[in-house]
Amino acid sequence: MIGVDEALARVAAALPTLPAETVATRAALGRVLAAPACTAHPLPLFDQSAVDGYALRHADLHTIPATLPLAGMVAASAQPARTRLAPGTAARIFTGGLLPDNADTVVRQELTRRDGDRVTVLEAVAPGTDLRREGEELAQGSVVAAAGAQVTPGLLAALALAGAHRIAVRRVPRIAVLITGDEVVPHGAALKLGQVPDANGPLIDAQLTRWGFPPLSIDYVADREEAVREALARAFDRADLVLTSGGVSVGDFDFIPAVSEQLGAQRVLWKVAQKPGMPLYVARRGASLLFGLPGNPASVLVNLQVYVRDALDRMLGRDPALRWRHARAPAPLRREKEKTFWLRAVVDADPQGQLHARTLSGQASHMLGNLARANALLRVPGLHEDTATDVLRWLSLDG
Template identity: 30%
Template sequence: MISPEEALAILDKLNYSKRVVELSLLEARNHVLTETVFSPINMPPFRQATMDGFAICLHDLLQYEIVGEVKAGDFYTNELKSGQAVKIFTGAAVPNSAQAVIQIEKVTVTNADLLLQENIKPETNVRQLGAQITKDAVALEKGRFLNPAAIGFLTGLGFTKVKVWQKPTVGIVVTGNELISAGEILPNGKVYESNAIMLQTALFDANFDKVSLYKVNDDFVNTKNTLKKAIDENDVVLVSGGISIGNYDFVGKALESLNVETLFYKVNQKPGKPLLAGKLNDKIIFALPGNPAASLTCFYIYVLPTLQRFSGNESLYSSQLKKNLAHDYTVDNPRCQFLKASIMEDEVIILSHQDSGMLNSFALANALVYLPNGNYQLLKGDKVIVYAI
């Protein structure tokens, strides 16, 4: 049995098989760039009015002659003479012969006469050519996560597709004769299966949307065949349950028969001790505990960082923080603990109902507090390691 730190170090050292794909910008959302992108144009590509008003060719008087209008999308080709103005709208191209834009609230208009309420300085309310980015400048660097703003930015520069790291496909294999689907009548001895939708939701929330589900009863042959199918069809496989050493826990034996290399099995932690991580060629396999809270804890601490690295997101998942404990807490456990908790500003509160099978407190949690094993007392205000979830 290894420590959580040793388990994480093993996963850190893995060589992840990453693949480059070229996707449309809509498809590339929530992916990571594989190369630095340079702007093909100036943005804005012209001097731009920042508000509705009048573009004016400055002179010494406050009175101007209105000689035209420029809507967004138009370009005024005539040259303004000193003392002339054109009505202009936000986002429209400012004529090269105009030095400033005065907002509509600061003028009086009578027919074709424009009277300014005050003098205006050159370049007022004018966004300069290339103010956001100049042609050939770096738009986004390699390794950048493409959030909605990044997608909009690239589209505004004229891009239609980019090269990104392909995200891994994930298979979820759920084991257990005692499980039935929610909505069915619950017979004695059965429980509703919740791990599949829980893990699938966690994956969706982390922007991994290519997820396949597999279910298998506690039978060696079926377990082996289902695991083989899941491994063949996915980059990463999560197995829920069946990894302990009971008479009907066949996952470990099935993985061994499939020549899956065990990276580690059993971690000195609570919850989630019977966690297995394995590798078959370039596929990664996690056998998670069947207890829901233990399964979800292992997902956040071990699986999600692995998926992020698989996707080129080495820097995205850096959730470890240090927070002040909001209360006293006594530690008396031979195993390290990941405790469901709630971050409240700069403090963290350890919640009740920490049992590995209980999700009610997990539903209220936004963090996990990591406490090393031992017998010691923590006081209010002490710093503890926190994983934001």
């Protein structure tokens, strides 16, 4: 049996690489850039006014107040041609309007008085005031966002403004989910004596949806070796990531490890010194990675949050370390010599802003009732780890 950190390292080393694909920028929300996204033109695109006011030559403001005749108007719209400002004149201009040639300053309208076709500047301004210069934010060809950046609404807007109409992103991993167990009945179906409603399928589906992955189809597989073999073979052929629930321990109907290896998968790990979630099985066949999750719902929750999310982040080019946070540990704190505990908890801040963790009752691996209140998964190190326990690492269950 191996520890949590070694298990994470083994999974990271076994990950398949997802190819890149080019998509329309407007369809890229939530995706991860596979290559730097660059500007197709400078930002701003041209010299423009930052305010509603008057464009002029600063050299014409000999004295204050200064009165100049108006030579035209520039709206923030398409222009038939560039205009040139004659010396000793001003042009009415609006925010975003194309700055006339020869103008070098904009005086906002609050500092002026308009009288027919003449404008009087009432207060002195510095040369270059209230201008947005072409390329002052980014020159043409500059990097807007580096590879590995996730496309947020803000980044999507920046890419659109930069003229990046199509961008290279990591392909979304194809995910297959298999729920094993003759006693497990799909959510909403009628139960017979000895059967239980499936919680793991809805849990996996909901968690992946929250993380931004498309809705899943879930296959239910009977506790027969041939049924498991057929389902796993189909899943390996069509998916980058295969998630199974149940069938990974040492019982007579726990077929996942043996069958996956009969199908050519190479074992990455089996059994991690943790509670809950100890009988985790991970294997790789070709470009597919299999996570054999235990059947108890709390074990599924832990392994999804700790290992599956870590793998998905890495496959998409994200840094999984950014998910980990720290909080003051609860007391008393139970620890074991060779095992990491994962505890569902509530983490909140005291009046000074210090985060504190409170563990919840009902931590058994078959229980999920405390998830109505839990917002954190708390990592409690084993006694063998040379780690301080007054402050513990935790993962958010809210995102």
